[in-house]
Amino acid sequence: MTTIVRFAPSPTGMIHIGNARTALFNWLFAMKTGGQLIQRFDDTDVARSKQEYADAILTDLEWLGIKPSAIDYQSKRFAIYDAAVAKLKSAGLLYPCYETADELERRRKIRLSRRLPPVYGREALKLTADEISALEAEGRKPHWRFLLPNFADDPFAPSRTEVHWDDVVRGPQTVDLASMSDPVLVREDGTYLYTLPSVADDIEMGITHIIRGDDHVTNTGAQIALFRALGAEPPAFGHHNLLTTASGEGLSKRTGALSITGLRESGIEPMAVASLAVLIGTSESVQPVATMEELAARFDPAATSKSAAKFDPAEVGTLNRALIHQMSFAEVQARLAELGIEGPQAEEFWLAVRGNLETVADAATWWRIVREGPDTAESLSEEDRGFVAEAFDLLPPEPWDRGTWRIWTDAVKAQSGRKGKTLFMPLRLALTGRPSGPELADLLPLLGRAGTLGRRP
Incomplete structure (x- = not known):
């Protein structure tokens, strides 16, 4: 069986080093197993998704050295999701709910006051045909929930129902479906939430391994149940720890924190980003790795810590300098030529200056000094x-x-x-x-x- 993984960001902003971590974990896993990576854009949020962001993400992935075998967009695959919805409805596993957000919040608070878990009580299943007609006459439109298989005969008497999987990163995991609310798969306006398109696509694309951030661990039990409800065997799952800033704050595409585009434009080398994004928060020491093949050889998803990995952005610069200081002339010859650094002295020049550069582009300053003289002389007494x-x-x-x-x-x-x-x-x-x-x-x-x-x- 060929390993097939996917990187599936929403094109709602520039990807950052935390997103790159997920993309690289998938790419390196595919490299180690002789598999393929599919680039999928989860762009069902039409209002926020933009093609310019998708194009920028593809540029960033190419720069990092990630080579998808296919590229697809969820916005072009609605027929697949419609068919999944029809299948769930016909099996009685997708049911309409008419509560407003305020009504749901009130019920949640009541359950908490009674020291009960704040899960949805499936009240919508008790609605009669007349009650549904009355609600729809008021102008209410239903959202649709997936009925979790966490009961024997009575959906109003859920019992502990364990879902187990051997996580590629975290090892054996267990989730109790009785501790969860039935997830909403379809909004009132008919648009899809993340879960259903993601599972339907993973089935249709033959995804064998889903490797993603550990903020999705609690979702996995319901998603495994949904895979089975749609007649598919779930893929293997792996959940890596998340990256945060040194102060513990999460990264966000919307704020542009440490965007890959920004790092690239500032002259950072792709393998400096890849080395940091992959090795931080693992049992491996964070060192500059010169090639993706070498990084793949060192990559072990099971060596990843279960706690969030805090890092200092200055580490990217440290790794970048170390990589540049080791680069041969052959590795940078074409890039130096673009800077006007060529001719019989070019190699000797590179070997002389590389140990003092922050970025390869900085070589242009020293080339000018060598060829033309000092441009910012400090005065002599x-x-x-x-x-x-x-x-x-x-x-x-x-x-x-x-x-x-x-x-x-x-x-x-x-x-x-x-x-x-x-x-x-x-x-x-x-x-x-x-x-x-x-x-x-x-x-x-x-x-x-x-x-x-x-x-x-």
Whole structure:
């Protein structure tokens, strides 16, 4: 049997690193099992769903290295949901309810005051035909609830009914259907809530494993019952812990918190995002992983903690720097060429500067400094200006290599008596205009003797 998983966000905003965690868990699971991932957009909320968000999500997934085998939209699949509704109604498992939100809230409070669980009491099942006609004459339209199989003969006498599954992430799980209200599947206006389209699609698409956030754990019992009511064997389920900010706040597409688009546009590498999104909150240490294949080899859903994973956004930057500092020239050659960094010195330049970059795009600044001179020079004191001018008189002849810097500074030290920071800092400022940066031993051969003399104060 081929493993088939799905990533099914609602296109109501930009996905964030928490959403990416779910997408990556599914993608890596498919990679490890030789399976496929279906990209499905749960866009039945027509008012809030937008194609521009769906397109942005597809762009983000491609950037992350996630490659769906198919893309589909729930808004194009209503015939499947209508057929599921008809099947449930004919089996007597979907029943109309006419209570308003206020009426339901009052009943909930009454049950709580009596120290009873605040579940729906199935009062709508007691309505007579005349009572239903009277309610509809008032203009009320029904919402439709799925009758959970949590009773023997009398739906008004539910009894403990355990649903078990071996969670891919959390291990053995149990939910008691008697502790739940019959879920609403269809609203008064005829639109569908999440549960029915999701289950109907999972059946029709042949989904074998559903891997999602652990905020869905309590939904799973009812969904398993719905799979069976529709004549299908439920897939395997896995529920990973959620990501929160360092202060414990949840992430939201609506607020744009740590959106993948924003991270990409700020120059973060996709594997920095993937490494953090997958490894945080697991027994694995959070380290920069260079390829998706390597990350898949390290991925073990069962190693995920059951508690929420708090993280500092600065960790993304830390991983990003570590990845860049290890990148070969071949890995970035095309991207450097887009920045205008090409030619016989390009590889030597990359190896010289990569250890000081926050993003690959930052290389353009150092390329300009090497080729054209400092663009933001810090001023030298009069004493240092004189020292640097004399130091430039001691530049050794070419050819230059990495050892030239030592030869030059040894000569300058012998003549001036300066050493340490008082020797090196004025030379660095004169050559680059910056108090820190790549090793001058690496930059000096790139500048050449003529280029270096051109920076004489």
